[in-house]
Amino acid sequence: MTPALRQKVLAEWRGYREPAAEKPLVRVGDAIAPTLRNLGLKDLMNEADVIAAWRDIVGNFIAANSAPVRLVGGTLTVRVLQPSLRFELERQWRGTILEKLRARFGSRIVRQIAFRV
Secondary structure, X not given: OOHHHHHHHHHHHHOOOXXXXXXXXXXXXXXXXXXXXXXXXXXXXXXXXXXHHHHHHHOHHHHHOEEEEEEEOOEEEEEEOOXXXXXXXXXXXXXXXXXXXXHHHOOOOOOEEEEEO
């Protein structure tokens, strides 16, 4: 007779089940990260952090004329008001902005930037 079958027979004979063995205690901080990752919320938190830090990273003028829209798969999509500003950001500022984002959030969070008018 297997242990599982024995427990089942005893539970039926006694009329109640034995309480399950307690799981070991886990620190809240250790449990939150895997839970957020499993629910897909970790990316949303990263996206909110990047959007909140946009003005600090790019400065007032660029922030007034652009806005980060979403962060998906390491690509930050930024909406830009004017084609000329898009051209300037892509040619002159992309590397600097990406460098600042990576320094602040890590290279795994923001891998590239896509500017859209």
